[in-house]
Amino acid sequence: MNQERARTPIDWAAIRKDFPVLKRQVHGKPLVYLDSANTGQKPSKVIDAVDDFFRNHNANVSRAVHALGSEATEAYEAARGKLAKFLNVRGDELVMCSGTTFAINLVAYSWALPRLQPGDAIVLTRMEHHANIVPWQLVAERTGATIKVADIDEHGDLDLQHLYSLLTPEVKLLGVAHVSNVLGTVNPVREICREARKRGIVTVVDGSQAAPHRPLDVAAIGCDFYAITGHKMAGPTGTGVLWARREHLDAMPPFLGGGEMIREVRFDGTVFNDAPHKFEAGTPNIAGFIGLGAAVDYLSAIGMANIEAREQELLAYATQQLDGIDGVRIFGRAREKAAVISFLVEGAHAHDLATLLDLEGVAVRSGHHCAHPLMHHFGVPATCRASFAFYNTFEEVDAFVAALNKVRKLLM
Known part of the structure; x- marks a missing residue:
């Protein structure tokens, strides 16, 4: 799993097809599953x-x-x-x-x-x-x-x-x-x-x-x-x-x-x-x-270095997109970071955000994330968390951002 392995070309669209649940619709919308830190989805081989x-x-x-x-x-x-x-x-x-x-x-x-x-x-x-x-x-x-x-x-x-x-x-x-x-x-x-x-x-x-x-x-x-x-x-x-x-x-x-x-x-x-x-x-x-x-x-078979590189690309893109939305606060900008973004929108409760995002087909987690001391440290009761995996796509990030913009307007 060296750096050469990390540059191995991967057909991520083909990889995504290995996960049956990702073909689902939720509330009439294509499922955008951004809760892999909670539990990862399972490929057909598993x-x-x-x-x-x-x-x-x-x-x-x-x-x-x-x-x-x-x-x-x-x-x-x-x-x-x-x-x-x-x-x-x-x-x-x-x-x-x-x-x-x-x-x-x-x-x-x-x-x-x-x-x-x-x-x-x-x-x-x-x-x-x-x-x-x-x-x-x-x-x-x-x-x-x-x-x-x-x-x-x-x-x-x-x-x-x-x-x-x-x-x-x-x-x-x-x-x-x-x-x-x-x-x-x-x-x-x-x-x-x-x-x-x-x-x-x-x-x-x-x-x-x-x-x-x-x-x-x-x-x-x-x-x-x-x-x-x-x-x-x-x-x-x-x-x-x-x-x-x-x-x-x-x-x-x-x-x-x-x-x-x-x-x-x-x-x-x-x-x-x-x-x-x-x-x-x-x-x-x-x-x-x-x-x-x-x-x-x-x-x-995919290669963990390839998976890490893919998720870092998704993280960078999603972070850039969220930074362009007024009122969004991201918790955690460590020097080295995995593909997890905890966030809040000014004036909105995390559970309300997650519920409305779900109606748009976007699955994120809301709550204390089994980390009460960390919530207390930041002075908030809960956050929303979008967590990415290698089977996610840049188009899904766009759909998440569009849904978040829509939800933000509803809550303003």
């Missing part, structure tokens, strides 16, 4: 992979020696291998789970809860999603640890000087988003993790908004834990992975108990399976992960 599993291979994994059981297990574990290659990590360091929220809770309850104590501290950033805030609050309440917050500047960039000043000896863990789901800010996680590692601080990176949009090399980032969510990267809902350093996985106790995560169970004690399987209790979302494996194949 839909077909899930359908094929249920039609032809449906069985539980790791429990049966019959043909269907073997086929299901092989396909499920193949998805783990695809995800490992996608992230540039080892497959035996990937815990298959329901997504980033579960992954971070796993770290909170299995790594942090047994280790933190009164006087310890956790550092988070002002731009974190609730999934990277609330679990740490729950752990802090139970252990007596405290939480410190690193601020952002007026552009939405993380204040690195402030962040590093917080990394004092009592800090045991740092949680940071790779990409902000509200501002689009791309944080320099490799540098941040390097500084934390110098101080002996464990790092948890929320990669939910990075994995769908840019090439990833988790090994090079140098974090201790990295979490992603499958449904944001063209895969099915209820899928995701936690990557963790092997020494952490080996030292962490199981989070959930039940089938598959054991070697032997007796009433006087249980011998647990090796990681990552000791964290994968119960029947997993088999079809979902097979679909996620297909999504990884699909994204990799």
Whole structure:
């Protein structure tokens, strides 16, 4: 995924045809889907992979020696291998789970809860999603640890000087988003993790908004834990992975108990399976992960560098167009930014904007975006968010801008 790969010609019109839902009309208007930061749309190859599993291979994994059981297990574990290659990590360091929220809770309850104590501290950033805030609050309440917050500047960039000043000896863990789901800010996680590692601080990176949009090399980032969510990267809902350093996985106790995560169970004690399987209790979302494996194949065939370049073009064009509309306020103009634009129109509530845009066929998200502290920072209850993906078009940006101009006049 080098720069030469980023210049590979791609037929984006043909790519768009792979997504059935994008052919829909909404309220009699062509659908303009600008909510991919919420959930990504699914190409036919992913839909077909899930359908094929249920039609032809449906069985539980790791429990049966019959043909269907073997086929299901092989396909499920193949998805783990695809995800490992996608992230540039080892497959035996990937815990298959329901997504980033579960992954971070796993770290909170299995790594942090047994280790933190009164006087310890956790550092988070002002731009974190609730999934990277609330679990740490729950752990802090139970252990007596405290939480410190690193601020952002007026552009939405993380204040690195402030962040590093917080990394004092009592800090045991740092949680940071790779990409902000509200501002689009791309944080320099490799540098941040390097500084934390110098101080002996464990790092948890929320990669939910990075994995769908840019090439990833988790090994090079140098974090201790990295979490992603499958449904944001063209895969099915209820899928995701936690990557963790092997020494952490080996030292962490199981989070959930039940089938598959054991070697032997007796009433006087249980011998647990090796990681990552000791964290994968119960029947997993088999079809979902097979679909996620297909999504990884699909994204990799396009090339993540190509996807990132396409989305940056859409972001630049949309930002330029919105800047030409009176009364539009954009939140977040970081130096490095993903294809997310949070905005408001003067005098209009975010929910009203989103509702009226929907009547024009334009789907944007309105609300706090699971980032209440960030809303409080900007002094607003909510924003609208237009988030772009590689299957969007410049014509859709034009349609969005035209709809926004129309809605703005209605609200004036």
